[in-house]
Amino acid sequence: MVEKCLQTEILLELVFSVSLEKNEHIILNKSMPLYLRKLNCFLAGVLKRGEDDNINELMVMPFAAGKCGDWDIVKNYFTSFSLEQRQNCLQFIHNNLYYYGLYLSGYGLFILGRKKEFDPFFLKELQNVVHHLGEILIQSNEIEKRQAAEDKLIESEHQFSMLMQESPSVIEMYDSNGLQIAVNKAYEKLWQISASETLFCFNILECDTIKKVGLLKYIEKAYEGESVSISDYQFNYQNLQDSIHIEKERWLSTRIYPLTDQHGEITHIVVNHEDVTHQKEFENKILKAKEKAEESDRLKSAFLANMSHEIRTPMNGILGFTNLLKQQAFDEIDQNAYVELIEESGARMLATIDDLIDISKVESGQMELLISETDINKEIEYVYNVVEEEADSKNIQLHISSLLDGNESIIRTDREKVYAILRHLVKNAIKFSKEGLVEINVKKKGDYLEFFVKDMGIGVPEERQEAIFDRFIQADIGDKRAFEGTGLGLSITKAFVNMLGGEIWLKSKENIGSTFYFTLSSKLELDKVGRFK
């Protein structure tokens, strides 16, 4: 009576100990030590049924028992039985020890090892208890599987939501009644509106703006099951309703498509906007760059043609007069004139080559500054002296209208480059003038010296004034090209002025004359790499 009472109590405890648990591993970790202790067993193991109906070791207790060679023998014995045979209580005696294979419902087999044999009646009752444990394990397994599937679904939903939210394209979703039910971050960015202001209140079928911009017909098509693409159209902010604010015109590319349920019924539509404004701007830039490149190509061809002329002309002169000199059938006056012409042609070629070298140095960044104390007045006078004869020869009056006072005239700058700038501008003024006055002027303005060289020459048409400092431009003045020169002079001059910390600009009227202004820093400072600060 007492013994039966204890046995019943043990069985009840085994049943109730795990009845509230839902996790498979918690159930096993809790129940197995209890079976060991309450049933005086030296081993408890679980062989779990796999998808192929075979049973494999899931857990064994104690740890040492699982490492023992006997366990493999016991395991092999019980796994050899068929699914049907396993439903009977199996018993195996090995090394005078008793092993029981109790059917864990469909979950697998519960192995118990004992030194003493179980009472047969007790064993029958125990089988029911283990069967119940198996039922709980199957349930927990199902719950865990369902939980895992739900977790996976939540994770997957989260990933899709992230994908939608982080998409650079605007995604708007509307239900079958046209009510907005989901939007992404790009939506807020494009329309500059918080999603909470439009979600579940904005209706795409009732929006006047949509009607105005002509999108409604496409939306209706989508509700009829058609996928629609509207590529590259301009969306004007003025068309938008008050709640949506957009700063300027945008270029959009839109796709509208339906979503269906399992039965093919349209439940939602998705409006997918691609903001292609930047793309459009980029396209425009590329177009402009292409035009510029074509312009450059044209200028380059003109330059090469001009350069060919600039080299060929003096070269013809040199070779022609050299040939004449060989013939010796001329007087001394002619001989001197020929030699002078050869000399002039040589000088002209040298000037062309100098210009080429200078522009290539400027463009490759190899042009260096040599800073020293420079007397600006002296440089102007020097230029004056150099070009005076040339001016006289064309009946052009050369005049220095203003020089600097005393010490103001001495500044630290690159003397050679100041000379080159002045010489070029004055020579240019003479070159493009038929008569009249060429005026040279310099004044101090704050930390700068401002120069101008004024002529009464042919002037520069207004549409060409901006481009006059570009390379090769002289070569591109079409019919008006009547002057020798590479067309590089002004771009070299501009580069030198900029290197010396100044600016150069032009005021000109066609057939009245031109004034070239430029400034120079009177306090030139260089950074470590020799650039003007």
Place this chain on the structure above:
Amino acid sequence: MRSFYISEKDRTKLDKCLNQLNKEKETKAILFLMADADHYSESELTPLLNSCSKPIIGGIFPELIFEGERKEKGVLLLPLSFELKAQVFDLSKDVDIYQKQLEEVQKDSMNPLSSLFVFIDSLAQRKSQFIETLFNFFGVNTTYIGGGAGSLSFDKLACIISNEGLHENSAIIGWGNQKMSLGVAHGWHSFSNVLKVTETENNCVKTLNWRPAFEVYKETVELHSNIKLTAENFPEIAKSYPLGIEKLDAEMVVRDPFKNCPNGLHFVDAIQEGEYVKVLHGNLESLIRGAEIAKKLALSKLGENMDQNALFCIDCISRVLFMRESFSKELDVISKNKQLSGVLTIGEIANEGDSFLEIYNKTIVLGVW
């Protein structure tokens, strides 16, 4: 099985003895057993323990046994001729950690012909969970011997000894690749009906058969002893009326009631709710007979390579409290023709694979290796 007893509190002598054992080739590990009375302090002992290169495991116990006699003071050193894989567990930590710690160190301690020494702080928080974890790891693959350390005053004490020093709220184990022969018995017999433990709180049984535990216990004891049980005479009477936990196909596990309080009956070790118990009784003769059985059992399984002349004894201090002067008779019986040394513990640990590992009370455990 050799044993060295240092009776006085003499650090130099202890140091010398420990040093000697440390140098000996045949000594592979040392059991360090110290009596509670006048014991060495942590600062006195730690340097000596640290200096020993051989594994040391042990504890502070209420009393020691040397050459068949009780020793209230001193240190007993038992050199072992086999190596011990020693491990200390902090029982204030979570239970899950014990299993991991065991797997880290003892994963190869799988020889069935082995022994496991276990000493545990008798006041440790998770004593029963630790014992359960030990069984869940080693199972019946080894022979367990050991007991509860601490003071009879039940004051908290750093009572577990290792090479690192003294540890409180801890346990120490030492796995040895050496078979041991065990004899376990208690000599208590049931006389009552089965009682169901219906409500417990820690080591306190609040109700038995859904009635106040003391009321039920009092009725049963008074009927048997013809003595009226009161709060005053409870300690005196209760020590001869412990409870026995019923086990399926195994010997009852004795639980020692040591205090009665308004909540119920307090025991040295826990009884789980739902257990079935009986009230036990014993007398001098039955207990001594129990000791004789334990000796007989231990000697019946002696191996050839075991020491035929020595016995290691783990005896419960509550048997001493019950038998008083007559306890020497128990020791006489055990030590007859044998060199007997050991400890008097607060709870005994023993298992030869017959049942689940449990802490016993009022039980005698004899071991030979």
